[in-house]
Amino acid sequence: MNFDDYRGIWIYIEVKDGQIAPVSLELLGAGRVLADKRKTELAGVFIGSGVKALAPTLFQYGADVVYVYDDPIFEHYRTEPYMRALLDCCHKHKPEVILYGATPSGKDLASAIATDLPTGLTADTTILDIEEDTGLLLASRPAFGGNIMATILCKKYRPQMATVRPKVMKALPPDPSRTGRVVEEHIELHEEEMRTKVLQIVRETAKKVRIDEADIVVAGGKGMGSKEGFQLIHQLAEVLGGAVGASRDVVEAGWIDHHHQVGQTGVTVTPKIYFAIGISGAIQHVVGMQNSDLIIAINKDPNAPIFQSCHYGIVGDAFEIVPLLIERLKEEIPKIKAAADVKEEIRHA
Amino acid sequence: MLHIVACIKQVPDTKIIKMNPKTNTMDRASAPAILNPYDAHAVEEAVRLKKKYGGIVSVLTMGPPPAVKAIKKCIELGADEGYMISDRAFAGADTLATSYALTKALEKIAKHRPIDLIICGKMTIDGDTGQVGPGIARRLNIPPLTGVNKVVEVNKEKGYAIVHRKLEDGYEVVKSQLPCLFTVEKDINDISFAPLPNMIKAARYQPTIWTADDLEDVDRKQLGLKGSPTIVSKVWAPPKPEGGKILTGTKEEQVNELLSIILEKKELFS
Numbered sequence: 001m002n003f004d005d006y007r008g009i010w011i012y013i014e015v016k017d018g019q020i021a022p023v024s025l026e027l028l029g030a031g032r033v034l035a036d037k038r039k040t041e042l043a044g045v046f047i048g049s050g051v052k053a054l055a056p057t058l059f060q061y062g063a064d065v066v067y068v069y070d071d072p073i074f075e076h077y078r079t080e081p082y083m084r085a086l087l088d089c090c091h092k093h094k095p096e097v098i099l100y101g102a103t104p105s106g107k108d109l110a111s112a113i114a115t116d117l118p119t120g121l122t123a124d125t126t127i128l129d130i131e132e133d134t135g136l137l138l139a140s141r142p143a144f145g146g147n148i149m150a151t152i153l154c155k156k157y158r159p160q161m162a163t164v165r166p167k168v169m170k171a172l173p174p175d176p177s178r179t180g181r182v183v184e185e186h187i188e189l190h191e192e193e194m195r196t197k198v199l200q201i202v203r204e205t206a207k208k209v210r211i212d213e214a215d216i217v218v219a220g221g222k223g224m225g226s227k228e229g230f231q232l233i234h235q236l237a238e239v240l241g242g243a244v245g246a247s248r249d250v251v252e253a254g255w256i257d258h259h260h261q262v263g264q265t266g267v268t269v270t271p272k273i274y275f276a277i278g279i280s281g282a283i284q285h286v287v288g289m290q291n292s293d294l295i296i297a298i299n300k301d302p303n304a305p306i307f308q309s310c311h312y313g314i315v316g317d318a319f320e321i322v323p324l325l326i327e328r329l330k331e332e333i334p335k336i337k338a339a340a341d342v343k344e345e346i347r348h349a
Numbered sequence: 350m351l352h353i354v355a356c357i358k359q360v361p362d363t364k365i366i367k368m369n370p371k372t373n374t375m376d377r378a379s380a381p382a383i384l385n386p387y388d389a390h391a392v393e394e395a396v397r398l399k400k401k402y403g404g405i406v407s408v409l410t411m412g413p414p415p416a417v418k419a420i421k422k423c424i425e426l427g428a429d430e431g432y433m434i435s436d437r438a439f440a441g442a443d444t445l446a447t448s449y450a451l452t453k454a455l456e457k458i459a460k461h462r463p464i465d466l467i468i469c470g471k472m473t474i475d476g477d478t479g480q481v482g483p484g485i486a487r488r489l490n491i492p493p494l495t496g497v498n499k500v501v502e503v504n505k506e507k508g509y510a511i512v513h514r515k516l517e518d519g520y521e522v523v524k525s526q527l528p529c530l531f532t533v534e535k536d537i538n539d540i541s542f543a544p545l546p547n548m549i550k551a552a553r554y555q556p557t558i559w560t561a562d563d564l565e566d567v568d569r570k571q572l573g574l575k576g577s578p579t580i581v582s583k584v585w586a587p588p589k590p591e592g593g594k595i596l597t598g599t600k601e602e603q604v605n606e607l608l609s610i611i612l613e614k615k616e617l618f619s
Contacts, residue, residue: 079483079486079495080492103517104495104496104515104516107479107480107483108483108493108496110480111480111482111483111487111495112483112484112486112487112493114480114484115445115448115483116487118445119445119578120443120445120577120579121444121480121579122579123444123476123477123478123479123480124477124478138582142477142587143477143581143584144361144363144366144368144475145363145366145474145477146587147368148368148584148585148586148587149584149585150581150583150584151581151583151584152580152581152582153579153580153582154578154579154580156578157578195492195525196492196494196523196525196526197523197524197525198521198522198523199511199522199523199524200521200522201519201520201521202520202521203518203519204519204520210518215617216617240611241617241618257536258536264477265474265477273611273614273617284363287587294614295593296607296610296611307592307593307595308592308593309592309593310592310593311593311594312593312594312595312596312607312610313593313595313596314596315595316600316603321600321604324600324601324604325607328605328608329608329611332608333612336612336615337619339619340615340619
């Protein structure tokens with residue numbers, strides 16, 4: 001394997017409901033830094049049905065080249081056709097690095113590609129760097145449930161691959177003047193040869209506030225004592241118009257569905273305000289919320305590690321503090337709303 | 350008769366594990382070894398499918414000799430047969446080398462009894478990658494269905510399975526040809542209590558144990574550390590956050606101060 005044949009940083013561009021997934025734009029931002037360091041091109045690999053029209057957006061977010069596989073067979077993500085397209089692209093254009101969002105389909109695809117090429121794959125990366133001269137990718141990630149950080153290298157194979165957690169990297173501000181090269185690719189695939197078929201897609205959380213998109217997340221832990229005690233978390237979230245989060249033990253105890261789990265094995269959230277109530281603050285939890293703008297902790301135990309990871313803390317009993325807070329919020333929030341409405345009226349007057 | 354194989358792993362309970370702050374290595378003695386929680390759901394689902402459609406559930410693991418305990422746990426959950434591959438040659442394997450070794454063992458199992466379905470946990474709690482299951486599927490050239498949280502139907506006669514795959518905001522219903530491989534989410538089922546006869550069987554159970562030499566057509570270069578493209582170059586403790594301001598005073602004062610901090614972000618409430 002001659003490493004000099006492998007050039008360029010690639011981002012697998014994920015499409016969801018006809019839109020580019022936010023994580024793909026974040027990865028273009030991270031990939032731009034790597035490509036500049038290596039003085040090489042940043043490319044997006046775009047697989048989907050009717051996606052070609054979206055390619056210019058990728059240039060605005062940092063891509064120099066976009067490889068497009070546009071075919072009705074790619075309407076829904078499926079391992080087999082997507083893998084065949086990306087393998088085709090790898091064999092033709094030989095990248096030195098491929099990054100994927102650590103999403104269900106990104107991880108699925110990356111695992112298949114790594115096995116087929118074969119090459120190394122680092123999962124759930126949170127820090128990326130590259131050696132300018134050797135092109136060695138330094139992919140770091142929390143390991144052993146977040147107890148340590150580990151830097152993973154792939155020295156003997158190319159391309160080097162990693163999946164990267166959503167909401168960790170930052171997308172560049174879009175630059176409408178940036179352009180690039182679209183390379184249209186094609187691969188011969190026949191529906192009748194495909195071994196899987198997507199029969200239906202069901203969206204479930206339309207009514208609920210999605211925890212990874214909420215501006216306010218109120219999370220509760222084992223300190224809430226019981227499923228009944230945990231209701232207080234729901235009440236505070238409701239008053240604030242936020243989503244409910246939970247630590248792993250709460251999910252394991254069955255107080256709430258695991259969609260609400262924040263942390264290493266759950267969801268990563270970056271809300272404007274994050275409440276950690278009755279949560280001890282194990283590193284596994286903290287890695288899932290540490291990038292929130294404002295972290296507020298309430299815990300009985302003054303030595304709880306959560307107080308190391310918050311911006312403001314109250315040492316006290318949640319069952320005394322939270323009801324008081326709810327009461328005061330119920331008084332104050334309507335006032336803010338009223339003031340805002342007045343402003344709005346003045347503006348329209 | 351379905352033959353379902355669940356791939357499982359014994360892992361340290363990372364929730365309570367302590368790290369040696371000097372060496373940044375795990376103090377393995379500080380954490381009990383358990384059956385990877387996701388894999389328990391894989392075995393449970395295999396056993397449920399066996400009860401529904403009839404068949405045999407085998408479990409397969411790779412690990413050091415004490416990992417027999419994890420197989421016994423699976424027998425308690427209702428698995429019929431256990432296989433373990435254990436050899437120094439497998440040590441230090443990353444996900445690629447792990448999927449290679451497990452695939453070789455699966456091929457050997459399949460010679461004696463063809464496999465219709467492989468079920469893995471979505472990921473392990475020590476490796477946290479979720480890459481081994483799809484890797485096995487690719488090596489066996491069968492469809493991988495990751496993130497399965499419901500099995501609607503397995504129809505061996507007609508050669509298909511229908512499942513729900515979890516998406517970030519819902520699920521998709523997928524039909525796949527058999528054989529195929531599922532990786533399962535925790536919410537696919539609740540683990541049943543082990544009935545007494547299973548516990549008795551498990552206590553006495555000894556799995557089939559194979560070394561690298563027992564497997565067929567093995568390329569030794571693809572095993573263990575040698576067969577692993579990724580290496581860990583460095584480990585370090587995650588940066589310690591500096592800690593926040595603790596609000597003091599009476600409860601009312603604390604809450605009032607907190608309230609003003611929250612309401613500073615008034616755009617969230619207007």
